[in-house]
Amino acid sequence: MVDGRPVRTGRRGVTIHDVARAAEVSIGTASKALNGTGHLRQETREKVLAKAQELGYRPNDLAQSLHRARSMTVGLLTNDSFGRFSFPIVEALEQKLADQGIAVFMCNATDDPEREKQHVEALMRKRIDGLVVTARRADKRPPIGPLPGVPIVYVYSQAEDENALCLIPDDEGGAMLAVQHLLSIGRRRIAHIAGPERFDAVRLRRSGYVRALSTAGISYDPSIYLNGPWSETWGRDAIAQLFSGSGPKPDALFCDNDQLARGASDALRDRGIAVPQDVAIVGFDNWDVMTLAARPQLSSIDMNLSTLGREAGEALIAIMGGKPMRGVRRLPCSLVIRESSKI
Amino acid sequence: MVDGRPVRTGRRGVTIHDVARAAEVSIGTASKALNGTGHLRQETREKVLAKAQELGYRPNDLAQSLHRARSMTVGLLTNDSFGRFSFPIVEALEQKLADQGIAVFMCNATDDPEREKQHVEALMRKRIDGLVVTARRADKRPPIGPLPGVPIVYVYSQAEDENALCLIPDDEGGAMLAVQHLLSIGRRRIAHIAGPERFDAVRLRRSGYVRALSTAGISYDPSIYLNGPWSETWGRDAIAQLFSGSGPKPDALFCDNDQLARGASDALRDRGIAVPQDVAIVGFDNWDVMTLAARPQLSSIDMNLSTLGREAGEALIAIMGGKPMRGVRRLPCSLVIRESSKI
DNA sequence: CTGAAAGCGCTTACAG
């Protein structure tokens, strides 16, 4: 009890009023003590803190946000049916933001523009401070914004939005890494088992493949560049195409993902062709489920999705802090060498 | 302009004051019109709505939540490094909640108890209405709560918390489905390539395997029950163990996941043993990346993770609505038959 | 050093 009134904590939980009453100060003073602001006697400050602790006081972020310009929340809009790619991005992003005391609303629109619109609307009502958009897409996506006062960062997704920042892997550079590596181990006839051409990434990787070859003085041979779906099955079928004819056979494969590489590797094994002795292989994604299970284990290009997520978080924080950023930023991939391309 | 004052929308966006001023009513009336509450003249209501639309008014959920008992947000705490399992759950859960106008805060604690504690603390300050905890774990996890006033649902995760609701797949039933199916196609010597024994799920599946066999009058033979890691490599190694000796060979395999099944299938192929003619296979997880790429495609047990996520959402909504639920609920798995166990 | 008061954006009895 304090001055006759019980120190009650209403049905709705303990508020700053309860703390102030218990510490026998005004709520203004309690607020200052709790936030470490203003000039207070050390004694007062400690008393308030002690009472708050005792009562199990938890400040109400909703009330705070009403004053501060910022809600300390951001939205994360995803469209990815391939959770596999977004997961590392989202994980790193969330961690980065959580470290700064920023909470993340997750919204999955599963490629439905109507759901997407509703999500954005709901996020705006929640007064998010920023928005991250991620999605595996064949090509550029329509822009979300502009959202008055809310910066947008696209990650692993590119929008036709010149005012936003886009962070994506450097697909062309990644492909060059792969091909240069194969060249460096002495391969000269490098086939490219590619994904569907409608993907931006596929076209960029093709371009990297061609550039790396031409830099080495090797001209592009369309007969060993093959497009197909993103599956192991297509990887196996591609081997059938490449090795059935009577022409010269490839001595290396660059594959647009690890499933293609795995399929190709299995098909070569079936034909008694040795990897990497007869044919070296480099895949893309560095997906351990594939690379480590294949025999031999597969070299691969890593898109560094965690880095991408982390940098997206850092960029968003910077933008929210008043430092505008825009344009497309391509982050480097890296090469992970395993048995399939050693020696 | 209205009565001399410009209809300005402050730096912080347009508020209900702006709408009220534009519609020439009080903010109380504006509020009622906007919410469809109270008794208003049709004309007034429409005028307010029109002005709100015109000004691009978006109600501030933060302010609303201060009044209503509910913030219309829930927390989602994950600990899953295998994003693969949580993704379908989380996706279905989020969709279910979004349909009810409930937003989801994503928190990944990546198995760090300290991070987990901070996340929970942050969520409480955000005044979440509920919490969902998900994680792939070997065994029961320590309880999060109790959290005053905040119901908790564990999904794909079990806690030593008798006051909470836990939703998990019926592993034992799933295993029985698999084995009964193999029995139904005439197999009698069914090996079980299992995961690590420290997993609750592994012990339960073993029990389902044993029960299904014994119901069919077949006694459990420990020499064809093998534990190992969750990898394709172990699946292949297990085949070496099972088929190298001189004893009778299995005519079917039940594998604790699809990677094991895939590895086993590849190893059988290498030995010239035909699937399903010589050995039929059923895996677990129904993970298309594995089941569809294997030759032949793999039958598998589906844990119906989307259903699990959806039901977790429904349960949480029900509990938040005042209908308490507790205890462990095991949801049925289903069998998906493919070439590896046909005929 | 501390408190009273206004205000963040909204809702909801309560009068009229």
Added chain:
DNA sequence: CTGAAAGCGCTTACAG
């Protein structure tokens, strides 16, 4: 049918 006022839980000038 509409408005004035109190209040949700907190912060922040402004006085004293």
